[in-house]
Amino acid sequence: MNKAITEGLQLMPPPFADGLGVWSSGDGTPGSDTYDGAANAAFVPADADFAGCLEMQKTSGTQQLRYMGQTPLQAGCYLQIKARVKAISGNLPTVRMAAWAGASGGTHVTGLTEFGASVTLTNYGEVVEVTAIVGAGQRGGVDMVWGTAPTYAHVGLDLTGPSGGVVRIDDLEVVDITSAFLRDMMSMVDVRDFGAIGDGITDDTAAFQAANAAADGRTVLVPAGTYLLSGGMTFTEKVQFEGRVTMPQAAIFSLTKNFDLPNYIEAFGNEQLAFEKAFQALFNNSDHESLDLGGRRITISEPIDLQAIVPNITSFAQRRHILNGQFQVTGDTAWESDVVTSYATYSASNSRTLTAVGNIANIEPGARVTGNGVGREIYVQSVNLATQEITLSKPLYDAEGTQVFTFTRHKYVLDFSGFTKLTRFVMTNIEIICSAVGSGVLLPPSGLIFHMKDCWINRPRDKGITSHGTGCQGMLIDRCNFISDEGQSLAQDRIGIVVNANANDVKLRNNRATQFRHFAVLGGSNSTIIGNHFFHGDTATAGLRTAGILITTSYCSTTITGNYVDNCSIEWSNEHSATPDFTTGFSFAAMNITDNVFLCDNVAPWFGFISIKPFGTGHFIGGLSVTGNKFRALESNIDQVDVVDTTFAPLDMTRGKDVIFEGNTFHRINVPSYNPLVLEHDQNTAASTWVVETGGQLPFGGRARVCSSVVATSRLRTGANVTRWATPYVDLEQGSSGDQLHLNWEEPLYGDVTVKVSMT
Known part of the structure; x- marks a missing residue:
């Protein structure tokens, strides 16, 4: 690159033959003294070595020579100032190239080095070439590193050392030698050329912004070093990182042209920090719709609070997507569940609220609630410290009055609970290796259409995907694999749950889960469960089995079709009801169980594949279709496939309607069931x-x-x-x-x- 050629910049000072009135004996600024008519300077038209030159006698401690014209400086451009000098008589001086740094309005930019290396003349008549380089970046060979503040220079030289000697100076040259510093001028723009220092202390934000603005389709190079950015930085051009970036947590770093995790890892050097900064940019730039993890493994030592990464956003409704990578958990104490016990009061008339909660400051949203009369998978949706009240994810079935509750806050690899609402968030081809230390994903307290597809959650300690509010509304989970760490435990001793949901319209399709306590606990209605395989068996003889699918709403409007229900059951209860006794409505209704494969082996003979568990009196079946299923027991027979769990109450079989139980096949079932x-x-x-x-x-x-x-x-x-x-x-x-x-x-x-x- 040569700006004099490409942009027609006038870099060269005029020859001395044009007159000495533009050559200052001071700093070169307007009004300074010139050498025109000076007693110690004259133009020599003919010289054996120079076609025309300036002859000067050194009469002061530092004899200055400055061109009074403004030599332009541009960010990214490096200029070499050069002169040929020879001693004629008298004391032999020292020569150095020099320049005065000027900014707009004629102001002097102070605090900069304004001269190059000194060269001492040693012989009379010997021509010595003296050079210096001035430019924005701190590069090897640059004598005067000026950054981007100066916009022009008064170039020249200094004579130092003993006075009295006479020298002759050939015409000064100023040339653009930027190409000596840039490896590939057609494709790279180096941030150092715009003043970046890379010492981890100096704020390089302005230099990064200037380099990005100048790139114009080329790649911005961040060379080796540590670059402090005090504020946000958005690159509109591609960036290549050899060095590292450091910046405040709240500052946004956005790579719009190469937005993927590998580039963020190159920028920050730490996988978890790189993911956090990329996630932050994902929510803060409309150019980013998806974050590709590039197949990289992110090792994390503590839960990731995703809302804390984007503290400027609490609610988000645009589609965002992370894909193609792996999270692996390490560490121990950071993943320990926080357990708080406290007195609280519950009333069925205010069915989703605990009041007068003691020790409430230590109870976190997302904590699981247990106690007398508390159904399975009840969570703290929100905490109101001012009123000492907790909002629950679902009502409690028999907890009237005051009692001690236990609040257990599990730790999740990806924790969305800090958002108030999150809509249309998608995860694809993500593996979460929980290492039996942490849990998988905690959803936001509200939102729509969280979608997880083609993902793996491997060995969660407690939970795979948890909803502590209504962030599961319309949730889609497709073609995912869930692997338990409890395979060696008996089914009844396991604690792990793949997914729970409190809201409606959940879709679970073509997933696989092995050896959890429950595959799905669904507290809403209108759910669709299609094509899944969930296996909950163990090695016990005449062993117990748990529910693979637990439906906790009596009128559920749920379809369960084409699944492989393997050594577990479908359990239907009404435990998420504050008034579990039947008074009005449809009771247990709107369930369709069609074309599934049911298989068990080594189970107790009273095991049933389909179980209804009323948590109150007066309930009946108001609509159930069980058709086209294959029921089979191995090793030993079971009594029947359908049972009523009367732990709390029986069903009222004197009433009910719309029960269809036909087209099924039964193998090693003592009493098959039909209706009609x-x-x-x-x-x-x-x-x-x-x-x-x-x-x-x-x-x-x-x-x-x-x-x-x-x-x-x-x-x-x-x-x-x-x-x-x-x-x-x-x-x-x-x-x-x-x-x-x-x-x-x-x-x-x-x-x-x-x-x-x-x-x-």
């Missing part, structure tokens, strides 16, 4: 009342409440073997359990009939 149920009854002796047993085949111990047909399949005969064409009337809900039918005939008959009976 088709029975073949063989009456061997003549009787006017035939007792038809359903044999427990109506689901959930259902009662024989409907008979839709009775068809004779053999000749109906009297005791005297006389054929009768007869029709009975039916008594429903007979027997102690109401699961029998009585067929009543006009006279005693015997024969065979097929009966179609239903529990609803």
Whole structure:
């Protein structure tokens, strides 16, 4: 690069032959004395070595020579000032090139070095070349490092040493030698050329900004060094890092043209810090929609509070996406759960609030709540210190009054809980290796459509994905793998939960989870659970099993289709209700369980694949479809596939409607279940009342409440073997359990009939 050529800059001072009126004996500024008519200076038109030159006698301690014209300086441009000098007579002086640093308005930029290396003349008549380089950057060979404040110079030289000697000076030259410093001028702009120091102390923000502005499509080079940036920096051009950047936590560092984690790692030298700065930029620049981790592993020693990284933002509603990388947990004490016990008061009339909470300052949002009458996966959504109140993620089913609650705050690799609301956040191809030390992801307290796809959460200590509020509304989890650290534990002893949700419209699709306590605890409605495989088995003989899917809302409007339910159950409860006794509504309704594979082995015979657990009295089934499923037990039979957990209350089987249990297959199930149920009854002796047993085949111990047909399949005969064409009337809900039918005939008959009976 040569600015004199490319931009027509006038760098060269005029020759001495043009007159000495523009050559100052001072600093070169307007009004300073010149050598025109001076007694100690004259122009020599002919010299053996110089075509024309200035002859000067040294008469002062530092004899100055400065061109009074302004030689322009541009950031990124390096100028060499050069003169050829020879001693003629008298004392031999020392020569150095020099310049005066000027800024706009003719002001002097002080505090700068304004001369180059000194050269002592040793022989008369010997031509000596003296040079110095002036420029913005602190580079090897630059004599006068001026930064970007000066915009012009008065160039010249100084004679120092003994006075009295006479020298001759050839015309001064000023040339652009920037190309000597830049490795590839067509593609690189070096921040040092714009005044960056890189000592970790000097603020290099202005130099970075100037280099970026000058790049104009080229790459900005940050060479070796440590560069302090006191404020934010947005690069609109590509950047290549050899050195490192340091800056305050709140300052934003944005790489708009090469925005990915590897470049941030190059810039900051630390993986976790690099991720934090990149995440900060992701939320603070509209040019960034996705953060590509570049396949890099980020080793983290403590939970990442993602909102603390972007303290200027508490709510965000634009789509943001991180992808293609791995987080690996190290450390120990930083990941220990914080446990607080405290008295608090609960009232069902204010069903999601704890009041008069003691020790509330130590209770954090996101803490899991346990205590008497507290359902599974209840969390602190928010804390109000002023009123000593806690807002809960869900109501408590039986906690009226004052009691001691325990609040356990697990530690998460990615903690979004500091945001008040976060909408449309996506994670793709991310692996979180929790190392049995930390948990995976804590969602924000509110928001929409958190989406995790093609991700792995490996060996979480307690939780995979936790919702402590409604940040799970519309959550999508697709094609993810969840691997437990509790594979050697018995199923009933495990604590790990893959995901919980409190809000509606959750989609769990094509995921795989192994050996957790629960795969999903869902407290909302309208959930879709499709194509997942969740395995919760262990090595025990006649072992216990836990729920793979736990639905905690009675009217759930949920579809469970095409899953592989492996050594676990689907449990349906109403534990997230402040008034668990049935009063009005649909009770347990709107559940569709279709085309799943159910498999178990080495389980207790009373295990059931589908369990309903009422937490209050008066409940019934108001809508359930179980169709097209394959139920199979290995090693030993189980009694039946459907059970009612009566720990708190039974179901009211005298009522209910819309229960369909058909098209399923049963292998090693002692009593298969059907509704409607088709029975073949063989009456061997003549009787006017035939007792038809359903044999427990109506689901959930259902009662024989409907008979839709009775068809004779053999000749109906009297005791005297006389054929009768007869029709009975039916008594429903007979027997102690109401699961029998009585067929009543006009006279005693015997024969065979097929009966179609239903529990609803």
